[in-house]
Amino acid sequence: MHSLLPHYKATLRLGLPIAIGQIGVIVMGFADTMMVGRYSTDSLAAASFVNNVFTLVTFLIMGYSYGLTPIIGAITGRGDKQAAGATLKQALVANSCFGAVLLGIMTCLYFFVDHMGQPDEILPLVRPYYIVILVSMVFVLIFNAIRQFTDGTTDTATGMWILLAGNVINIVLNYFLIYGVGPFPEWGLLGAGIATLVARVCMAVALILTVAFRRRYAPFREGWHASKVSLSEVLHINRKSLPVSLQMGMESGAFTFSAIMAGWIGAIPLASYQVMVTIGTLGFLFYYSFGAGMSIRVAAFVGQNDWPRVRLAAKAGCHLLFIMATLACLTFYFFGETLIRFFSSDPAVIATAMTLIFPLMLYQYGDAMQICFANALRGTSQVMSMMWIAFVSYFVVNIPMGYVLGFICGFGIRGIFLAFSLGLFTAAPLFYYQFRRVQRAHMAVQ
Numbered sequence: 001m002h003s004l005l006p007h008y009k010a011t012l013r014l015g016l017p018i019a020i021g022q023i024g025v026i027v028m029g030f031a032d033t034m035m036v037g038r039y040s041t042d043s044l045a046a047a048s049f050v051n052n053v054f055t056l057v058t059f060l061i062m063g064y065s066y067g068l069t070p071i072i073g074a075i076t077g078r079g080d081k082q083a084a085g086a087t088l089k090q091a092l093v094a095n096s097c098f099g100a101v102l103l104g105i106m107t108c109l110y111f112f113v114d115h116m117g118q119p120d121e122i123l124p125l126v127r128p129y130y131i132v133i134l135v136s137m138v139f140v141l142i143f144n145a146i147r148q149f150t151d152g153t154t155d156t157a158t159g160m161w162i163l164l165a166g167n168v169i170n171i172v173l174n175y176f177l178i179y180g181v182g183p184f185p186e187w188g189l190l191g192a193g194i195a196t197l198v199a200r201v202c203m204a205v206a207l208i209l210t211v212a213f214r215r216r217y218a219p220f221r222e223g224w225h226a227s228k229v230s231l232s233e234v235l236h237i238n239r240k241s242l243p244v245s246l247q248m249g250m251e252s253g254a255f256t257f258s259a260i261m262a263g264w265i266g267a268i269p270l271a272s273y274q275v276m277v278t279i280g281t282l283g284f285l286f287y288y289s290f291g292a293g294m295s296i297r298v299a300a301f302v303g304q305n306d307w308p309r310v311r312l313a314a315k316a317g318c319h320l321l322f323i324m325a326t327l328a329c330l331t332f333y334f335f336g337e338t339l340i341r342f343f344s345s346d347p348a349v350i351a352t353a354m355t356l357i358f359p360l361m362l363y364q365y366g367d368a369m370q371i372c373f374a375n376a377l378r379g380t381s382q383v384m385s386m387m388w389i390a391f392v393s394y395f396v397v398n399i400p401m402g403y404v405l406g407f408i409c410g411f412g413i414r415g416i417f418l419a420f421s422l423g424l425f426t427a428a429p430l431f432y433y434q435f436r437r438v439q440r441a442h443m444a445v446q
Helices: 005-039 041-066 069-075 081-110 119-152 156-179 187-212 215-227 231-265 267-303 307-341 347-354 357-362 362-377 385-408 415-445
Strands: none
Touching: 005 041, 005 156, 005 187, 005 267, 005 307, 041 069, 041 081, 041 119, 041 231, 041 267, 069 081, 069 119, 069 231, 069 267, 069 362, 081 215, 081 231, 119 156, 119 187, 119 267, 119 307, 156 187, 187 215, 187 415, 215 267, 231 267, 231 385, 231 415, 267 307, 267 347, 267 357, 267 415, 307 347, 307 357, 307 362, 307 415, 357 362, 357 415, 362 385, 362 415, 385 415
16 A cells, blocks of 8 residues: 555646546536526537537547657656657647548538438537537647647646636636627527637637747757657657547447437437436546546656556556546436436436436446556557457447347337446456556566
């Protein structure tokens, strides 16, 4: 226990600013869902469809940017700040190319939204909201890439403060633009989309200015200015980033395809699904935050070739995330109905969502452990196995079982939710096995 105590403290210190920033993301998601849900149930269903489709893109972009964190962490662990600054330039090029491909695909997909089996009554709301969210993804890409750089240098507080400020902007604009307060127009769901766009622009600009002018980043800027874009370096970052992106994309894809299947059942199950997925982010974003803190420490120890401390950092992270999963389950059990009523006053939505509390609790431990060991593996930069693990867990197990339980077995939306546990509890032990395999290989060399 004494040998792990410094690792608990360091992981909490790094993860806490990320968690506070993610609490802001949760609050923003809650506010969006609550304000849109109280505006109309059709708006909530339309938001559920579009947000879940773009969640897949968000996680692909986010996952790709995650490939930068262990690279920067290892370089910073060796004390070479100029090399880290040069790496940021290569990473922005790699992230921009990857994002351009994704956004091109999503632009094409816009012309097929009316062929995806969604209720006809929500399509007029879906189309304009889709376009605004599509434009905002450009700024999500920029923010995520630079934030992983600042996090990798152990400056996790900067991203936190910018996220919190952006969330305040989003929530305030939501209030004015959804309901048409004062001189502002009543734009409903479209107003929520515009508020999101403005907030994302502000966050990206703020982070660019921070890295460009803050004194702390002066040595990194020297490396940036002294370097040129190198195709070999861009491809190296791509090799480290693409597997992480595909892993997170496939996990997110399970939720996206599940949302589409929920829409096949009807607007009420789709709205209920959106409410419960939003509530479920309470657990996920805490697991992600402290898992990211653990990953930064693992990367730093890998850069120092200190594999015994890699093992201790991962073990401490596992303990912390297990405790957080337990706290999340208790929160959902005792306060589930209260949380649901924040998002909708529709009795049918409330009743359907209440049937999803147990399935939501069930997958928390699987989610926490797969995030833990996926982040530990990411910290080692040995990430190729993450693709096949994600494919098996989410595309071979989760999505097909969602269809089987939801439609063939007749469990409906509850069956779709239960399938998440099957996917996550498949992923967690496979990520653990691969992390231990990498660790044993390096410790045997030492």
